[in-house]
Amino acid sequence: MTGHTGTGIGASLPRLEDLPLLLGKGKYFADLKRPGQLHVFFFRSIHAHAKIKSIDTRQAEELPGVVAVVTGEMIKDELLPLPQPSVTADLPGRKPTFWPLAVNKVIFHGEPVVAVVAEDPYVAEDALELIDVDYEPLPYVGDMEAALDPASPIVHEGWDSNQIFHIDFHSDRSESEHKDYVKRVAELIETAPHVIKQRYRVHRCGVTPMEPRGVLAEWDDTDGLMVWITSQRPHVDRYVFADVMSLPVSKVRVVAPVDQGGGFGVKAAIYREPMLITYLARKLGRPVRWLETREENLMTVGQERDQIHDLELAADENGKIIAARDMGMADAGDGCAGMYWGYNMPLVGAARFPNAFDIPFCEVQMRVAVTNKAVLSPARGLGIYPTRFALDRAIDMMARKIGMEPSDLRRKNLITELPAKLSTGITYDSGDFRKTYDRLIELADLPAFRKEQEAARKEGRYIGFGIGVGAEPSGVHSRRYIVNTGTPAYAATDVRIDHRGGVTVYYGDAPHGQSHKTVIAQIVSTELGVPPEHVTVIHGDTQSTPYSTGTVAARGASLVMSSVAVACRDLRKKMIRVFAHDHKADPDYSDYEFADGQVRHKRSDNLRSGFAELAYRIIVNSIDLPPGETGSLEQKAVFENDFGMVAFSAHGAFVEVCAKTGRVKILKYITSDDAGTVLNPQILVGQIEGGVIQGISNFLFEEYVYDENGQQLSSSLANYKIASAADVPAIDVYHDAGTYCPNTPLGARAMGEGCIGAVPGALGNAISDALQPFGVEIVETPVTPAKILRMIRG
Amino acid sequence: MKRDVTITINGVEYSGNIPIRMLLVDFIRDVAGLTGTHVGCTFEGQCGACTIHLNGEAVKSCLLLAVQCHGKEITTVEGLAREGALHVLQEEFHRHHALQCGYCTSGMLMNAAEFITERPDADDEEIRHALVGNICRCTGYTNIIKAISAAAKRNASV
Numbered sequence: 001m002t003g004h005t006g007t008g009i010g011a012s013l014p015r016l017e018d019l020p021l022l023l024g025k026g027k028y029f030a031d032l033k034r035p036g037q038l039h040v041f042f043f044r045s046i047h048a049h050a051k052i053k054s055i056d057t058r059q060a061e062e063l064p065g066v067v068a069v070v071t072g073e074m075i076k077d078e079l080l081p082l083p084q085p086s087v088t089a090d091l092p093g094r095k096p097t098f099w100p101l102a103v104n105k106v107i108f109h110g111e112p113v114v115a116v117v118a119e120d121p122y123v124a125e126d127a128l129e130l131i132d133v134d135y136e137p138l139p140y141v142g143d144m145e146a147a148l149d150p151a152s153p154i155v156h157e158g159w160d161s162n163q164i165f166h167i168d169f170h171s172d173r174s175e176s177e178h179k180d181y182v183k184r185v186a187e188l189i190e191t192a193p194h195v196i197k198q199r200y201r202v203h204r205c206g207v208t209p210m211e212p213r214g215v216l217a218e219w220d221d222t223d224g225l226m227v228w229i230t231s232q233r234p235h236v237d238r239y240v241f242a243d244v245m246s247l248p249v250s251k252v253r254v255v256a257p258v259d260q261g262g263g264f265g266v267k268a269a270i271y272r273e274p275m276l277i278t279y280l281a282r283k284l285g286r287p288v289r290w291l292e293t294r295e296e297n298l299m300t301v302g303q304e305r306d307q308i309h310d311l312e313l314a315a316d317e318n319g320k321i322i323a324a325r326d327m328g329m330a331d332a333g334d335g336c337a338g339m340y341w342g343y344n345m346p347l348v349g350a351a352r353f354p355n356a357f358d359i360p361f362c363e364v365q366m367r368v369a370v371t372n373k374a375v376l377s378p379a380r381g382l383g384i385y386p387t388r389f390a391l392d393r394a395i396d397m398m399a400r401k402i403g404m405e406p407s408d409l410r411r412k413n414l415i416t417e418l419p420a421k422l423s424t425g426i427t428y429d430s431g432d433f434r435k436t437y438d439r440l441i442e443l444a445d446l447p448a449f450r451k452e453q454e455a456a457r458k459e460g461r462y463i464g465f466g467i468g469v470g471a472e473p474s475g476v477h478s479r480r481y482i483v484n485t486g487t488p489a490y491a492a493t494d495v496r497i498d499h500r501g502g503v504t505v506y507y508g509d510a511p512h513g514q515s516h517k518t519v520i521a522q523i524v525s526t527e528l529g530v531p532p533e534h535v536t537v538i539h540g541d542t543q544s545t546p547y548s549t550g551t552v553a554a555r556g557a558s559l560v561m562s563s564v565a566v567a568c569r570d571l572r573k574k575m576i577r578v579f580a581h582d583h584k585a586d587p588d589y590s591d592y593e594f595a596d597g598q599v600r601h602k603r604s605d606n607l608r609s610g611f612a613e614l615a616y617r618i619i620v621n622s623i624d625l626p627p628g629e630t631g632s633l634e635q636k637a638v639f640e641n642d643f644g645m646v647a648f649s650a651h652g653a654f655v656e657v658c659a660k661t662g663r664v665k666i667l668k669y670i671t672s673d674d675a676g677t678v679l680n681p682q683i684l685v686g687q688i689e690g691g692v693i694q695g696i697s698n699f700l701f702e703e704y705v706y707d708e709n710g711q712q713l714s715s716s717l718a719n720y721k722i723a724s725a726a727d728v729p730a731i732d733v734y735h736d737a738g739t740y741c742p743n744t745p746l747g748a749r750a751m752g753e754g755c756i757g758a759v760p761g762a763l764g765n766a767i768s769d770a771l772q773p774f775g776v777e778i779v780e781t782p783v784t785p786a787k788i789l790r791m792i793r794g
Numbered sequence: 795m796k797r798d799v800t801i802t803i804n805g806v807e808y809s810g811n812i813p814i815r816m817l818l819v820d821f822i823r824d825v826a827g828l829t830g831t832h833v834g835c836t837f838e839g840q841c842g843a844c845t846i847h848l849n850g851e852a853v854k855s856c857l858l859l860a861v862q863c864h865g866k867e868i869t870t871v872e873g874l875a876r877e878g879a880l881h882v883l884q885e886e887f888h889r890h891h892a893l894q895c896g897y898c899t900s901g902m903l904m905n906a907a908e909f910i911t912e913r914p915d916a917d918d919e920e921i922r923h924a925l926v927g928n929i930c931r932c933t934g935y936t937n938i939i940k941a942i943s944a945a946a947k948r949n950a951s952v
Contacts (some may be wrong), residue, residue: 024830
C-alpha cells in the first residue's frame with residue numbers, strides 16, 4: 001500500500017520537525033520562562049491512607065523567598081473540585097470528588113498535600129523540609145479483589161463500597177435477550193469438548209514519556225488566564241480550567257508547547273496539579289510555574305494496565321471457538337483523574353476483549369475497584385494490553401490442549417467478514433485480517449522453525465515462537481467517545497492559503513512526537529500541488545486552532561489527516577471555480593490537476609495558472625468573482641466516521657529462554673500490519689518499532705511496585721526499569737499486506753495507539769512455547785528471570 | 795553560599811555568582827540559557843538526556859555541580875554543528891528518522907559523538923551497549939542505531 005516516491009503522500013519524506021530538535025533549539029515546556037515567575041513544589045503524602053490531623057506550615061512560610069504556602073483547607077472554597085461537566089463521561093460509574101490538594105485525608109502515597117510557592121525552585125524545595133503534617137494512619141486498601149469485598153475499609157469517604165465501576169456488556173441485546181444470551185454462553189462452556197479456564201493477570205506499568213509534566217500560568221485582569229501546559233488535550237484543559245475557576249471559556253487560553261517530549265496517553269488526563277497552578281496564578285497575580293520531577297511523575301501518573309481476567313474459552317473438536325466468558329477486574333487506584341476516572345482504560349480493554357476473533361457467544365464483564373494507589377491513567381494501547389494477553393494466551397493453551405499448531409487455531413478463528421460487530425457492541429469497519437495474518441505466517445516460516453526448535457531442545461536450548469494479534473482502533477467515533485470521555489471524537493482543521501501560495505494548517509490537538517507536521521505537509525503537497533516546505537502547521541494553541549479533543553486514540557492518520565485532505569479538496573474546488581470563471585472554461589473539477597505549484601487543465605495546455613497567482617487572485621483581487629462566490633481561501637473541515645474503524649496487526653516473536661538464568665532473549669520480532677494507505681512509510685515504521693519496544697519493556701522490565709503498606713518502591717528510573725538499547729532487538733516491520741480503508745478519504749488507517757496491542761500475546765506465547773519441555777504456561781506479567789526460574793522448577 | 799563561576803560553553807564564556815549547590819545542567823539551561831540540554835530524570839543520571847562534553851568527554855550534566863566545572867570547557871548540543879554545517883550525526887539522525895519527540899536526542903547525539911570517534915568500527919550490538927545510559931521512549935532505538943552506525947562509517951572515511 002505504499003505510494004509514489006517524491007515528497008507527497010506515500011513518500012518517506014524526512015521530517016520537517018527534525019532540524020530545530022537536532023540543533024538543541026526545540027521549544028519544550030521547561031524552556032519557557034516568564035518575567036517574575038514563581039515556582040511551586042508539592043509536599044506529598046508519605047502515607048497511602050491516613051487522616052490529616054494537622055498541618056504546620058509556619059516555618060516554611062518564614063523561609064526567605066517563600067511567597068505562599070497553601071493547603072487543601074485553604075483552597076477548597078475558592079476553587080471548584082472535579083468532577084465538572086467538561087470532563088464527565090456518561091458512564092455507569094462513580095466519580096470521586098477531589099481538589100488539587102488533599103482535604104481531610106490522604107488516599108495514596110504521593111498525593112499532593114501542601115504547595116509551596118517561592119521565588120526560586122531551590123528555595124521552594126527547601127521549604128518542603130520545614131512542613132510538618134500530623135497523620136493518623138488508616139488501613140491500606142491495596143488489593144483490587146479484597147477492595148471489592150464488602151468488609152474492606154473504604155477509600156472514599158461517604159461511599160458504601162470501593163466499586164467505582166461495573167459493566168456487563170449487552171451490545172444491543174435487551175435485558176431479557178441478554179439473560180438468554182448469558183445462559184447460552186454458560187451452556188456452551190459447560191458442554192464444549194474443550195475448555196480453557198484460567199486467570200490471567202497483567203501488572204501495573206505504563207508508558208512514561210521522557211519529558212515530565214509542567215504547567216505555567218499567568219493571570220491578566222483583562223485577558224484572563226493564560227496557561228502553558230504539557231498536554232495532549234489543550235482544548236479540554238481550557239474547558240476544565242474555566243469550569244473549576246468559574247471563568248468564561250473565552251477568558252482562558254491554553255497552549256501546549258510546539259515541542260513536547262512524548263505523551264503516550266499520560267498527558268491526556270486531567271490531573272490535580274494544573275488546576276492548582278492556574279488558581280495560584282490568579283490568586284498571587286504573578287506567573288506561577290510547576291515542573292514535575294521524575295519522582296513525582298513515576299508516583300502519580302502513567303500507571304496503567306493492572307487488570308485480572310478470569311477467562312473461560314470453549315472450542316469444538318476442530319478448534320473452532322464457540323463461546324467465551326471473561327470476567328475482568330481492574331485496580332483504578334484512587335480514581336481521581338478527569339475524563340478517565342481510573343476505569344476508562346479497563347472499560348475499553350474489556351469492550352475490545354474479543355479482539356480479531358469470531359466468538360459466536362461471548363460474555364464480557366468488567367469490575368473496577370478503587371484502592372490507595374495512584375490513579376490508573378492512560379497509556380498507549382489504552383486498556384487493551386491485559387485483554388490481548390489473556391485471550392491470545394488462552395488461544396495457544398487451547399491449541400495445545402487440542403493438539404493443534406497454535407497459529408492454525410488462531411487463523412481458523414479470525415473474523416473474516418467485515419464490517420463486523422462484537423458481542424460487546426464494538427464495531428470494525430474494514431480490512432482483511434487473514435491476509436495480513438497470512439503474511440506474518442509466511443515471513444515466520446514456521447515449519448523450518450519447528451525443526452530448529454526440536455534440534456535446539458536436544459542441545460538443552462529453549463527457543464520458542466509465539467503470535468499475538470490486535471484489531472485496534474483507527475481513530476474513535478463520537479457515539480462511543482462521548483459516552484466514554486465526555487468529549488467528541490471528530491478532528492477539525494483549518495487550512496488557510498495565503499496570497500503568495502503558502503499554506504498554514506491549524507488544528508487543535510497537541511502532537512508530541514507523532515510527526516504530524518510532516519505528514520500534514522505531505523497531504524497538502526499532494527492535494528494542492530505545493531512543496532511541503534511551503535506548509536506551516538500550527539497546533540496546540542486554543543486561541544488560533546479549532547476545538548478538538550486531542551492527540552489520543554490513533555486519531556492522527558485516521559481523522560486529523562482526513563480532515564486536512566477534506567479541507568484541501570474544498571479549497572481546490574473553489575480555486576477551480578474561480579479559474580474556470582476567469583477563463584470562461586467549464587468548471588468540471590475532475591478536469592483539473594494541482595501539481596508543481598500550478599493549477600492546470602489536464603487537456604488544455606493553455607489553461608493553467610501558477611498556484612500562488614490564483615491564490616492572489618482570490619484572496620486579494622477579490623472582485624469579479626463568479627456569482628455567489630466570495631474572496632478568501634480559508635477552509636475549516638471536520639471529519640469523523642460514525643462507525644469504528646480498525647487497524648489489524650499480527651506480531652510474531654522468536655525467543656530463547658535460558659533455563660539456567662531465566663533470561664529471555666528476543667531473537668527476532670516480526671510485525672505484519674494493515675495501515676491501509678501508508679502516508680509516510682518511515683514514520684509508520686518508526687511508530688510501530690517504538691510501540692512494540694514499549695510493549696516489550698512493559699512485559700519484561702517495567703513495574704510499579706507498592707509494598708504491603710502502599711509505599712511506592714518504583715519512584716526512580718533506577719527502580720522503574722525502562723528498556724535500554726541493549727535490552728531489545730530490532731523489529732522487522734511489514735505493511736505490504738494492508739488494505740485500503742474505504743472510510744477515510746486517503747485510505748489510511750492509524751497505527752500509533754494500537755501497535756502495542758499484539759505484543760503481550762506474542763511474547764507470552766513465545767516464552768510459553770519455548771518452555772513447553774517444562775510444561776510452563778505464562779499467565780502473569782511481568783515475566784522476569786526470577787519468575788521463569790520458579791516456574792521451571794515447578 | 796554563592797561563588798563566582800566561569801564556564802566556557804561552545805566557545806563562549808559564561809559567568810555567574812551562583813549558589814554552590816547549583817547543578818551543572820541548571821547552569822547550562824538557566825545561566826547560559828542553552829535549553830537544548832534536557833532533564834528527564836530527577837538528577838540521578840538515569841535517563842541521559844542531559845549528556846554534554848566536559849573537556850571532550852561525554853558526561854551527564856545533572857551529576858555535576860557547576861562549581862566543579864569552573865574554568866573548564868563544555869560542549870552542548872548547540873555546539874555540535876560547526877559554521878552552519880550539521881554534524882554528521884545530526885544528518886544521519888535526520889535521514890534515519892532517529893528521533894520522534896526529540897527530548898532524548900541531545901543526550902543521544904552527545905554520547906554518540908564521543909563514541910564514534912573512539913569506536914568508528916563498532917557493530918550494531920556494540921552501539922546498543924554504548925547507549926545503555928540514554929533512554930529513548932519513542933523510537934525503540936533501531937533507527938538510532940542505524941543513524942549512529944552510518945555516521946561512524948562516514949566519519950571514519952573522512
